[in-house]
Amino acid sequence: MPVTIEDISKQLGVSISTVSRALNGKADVSEATKERVQQVAQKMGYQPSAAARNLRRQRTEKIGFVFNDAISHFSDYFAEIIAGATTEAEENGHNIVLYTNKGDSADGLLNLCKTREVDGLILVWNHVPSAIIDPLIAEGLPFVILGRRVNHPQASYITPDNYNGAMALMQHLLSLGHTRIGFITRPLMKLTYVDRFAAYTDALENAGIPFDSSLVVETEGGKECNSLATKQLLDLPVPPTAAIAFHDLIAVDVLTVILERGLRVPQDIALAGFDGLNASLLVKPSITTVKQPLREIGEQSVQALLRCIENSKQPPIQKTLPVQLEIRESTSG
Template sequence: MDTLHLPRPDFWRSLRRNETEKIGLVLYTHTPLSSRSSEYYFEIIRGAATTSESMGYNLVLYLTVGNQTDQLMNVCRSHEVDCLILMLGSGELDTPISLLLKEKVPFIVLNKHPRHLNVSYIVSDHENGAKSAVEHLFELGHKRIAYIGCDDDPETSGDRFAGYRQALASHDIALDESLVATASTRPMSAYQAMEKLLKQPQRPTAVFTYSDAWAVEALHAISDYGLVVPNDISLVGFDDLRAASATIPPLTTVRQNLTELGKQAVESLLQQLEDTSQPPIQRTIPTELIKRKSTASPALT
């Protein structure tokens, strides 16, 4: 006797609701992925994919280098997915968010903080993470603390710069513009930013950087300048990717829970699909300061 194989119950449910049982994750970058950035995105995608599968959904990844609007328009109008996770490696948020709102596609912004837009997002606590890093340097006795930010990521870099400024203010130290530098995602840009800081008549005794990748380039610049971390300059990164513990010395950094970001993005999206009347979901994931060997008390002069 032949066996009749009926579709799973969730198949019939998806037909009734006109659902695809798929979640799209749209990743935009202005430059091809490097080994370091790939690790960052992989951890987020791993959290999202595992959670999607456990909840009966497939995760579809859309990777775009360059034009955001055209790719996003195609994804929205293809009806291949039920909802979208929007993850921008760099660039501004307004244009893609405006498009998604116009197309009425359920979405959530991942690890960016669109302050002026009332939309759903899951974001690491960039501001307090940065503040904890700079407070750590103050506790060690540093006063001239520099910051290297990111031109290509105004939202995240702005949040981390705000944390840097808060720490300065809590110690009654005015912002010194000469101690603030920026870099881009272009290779060696953070190296060059660190060089400018080192060439000042009174160089900083500590540097907090936008990311671990920035810190690695800064570390090379410091070494090429004939100085030693942390004997001459303390250095702190952000992210806690594998490279942070492999540098010499191992890097003090702020750890993001990247897997949890991906997990909560999926959970929040599906929560929105179940109840479309609820307000936007806005969650902040705590960060953790990881102290290693790249920070120490400033050398006596």
């Protein structure tokens, strides 16, 4: 059984409170007593209780990662983020606990706030509405939104540069001579969609190319929906010569449909994705993409949260991290 301060008290013949104050370096205990208690504690193999220490400090040393989708849906996107986040958390003496919160209800999050199971939350959601942000702020538990920009002055977030990433894709395709560029979008992604779509339309305007709404098709995700969106583009009277998929997993499904049609990539239609996932590199041809700094997003989200935990008056931390265009076979082959 683990050695307790009661055991040390009996061994030395002093009170439990004296042992406790000596181990915690209190000023009302003589240096001689402190040294004696610490020597006996070390000899007996005493280890202080983390639970008791955290109770005194009103800390759990735990960070809650809250996903609003099933963990079974994880891809290497989340794997990279979690790898960066766990490393950063462990280096700062914290553990990560995973939670899921289906839908946009704040009930599960507010329960976490009330029970104080964790010291703070990192939200990994497609979109975090103000209807959830405001109650979280009112509860006073620190939180950071990971990978998504939000229009809320009091919310902290770490996000990739979606606008400039999509702009880099468009400029690359335009430089290759493409003027009919399809865009397979996911409006469910809210501000991420807004930023990438704004880059798409701005790039066309800058190039003097009229916007054609028939070249923009929506998908809700999932292979069947992605396939239907792709066929909608390919069946146009004048199909696009290039297409951008909202993210790499959609791009993989798009590529499958294009190849099934007997079309060549990029000779008949060029294709690009977004995120820099392994899936875009493993298919043939490999897919041009915009690589997000996923590990860094995980690391910096934890760093931001720890700053908010340590300082309740910390102003909101809102950071946009640079992304990188990776040109591959699907556009340059």
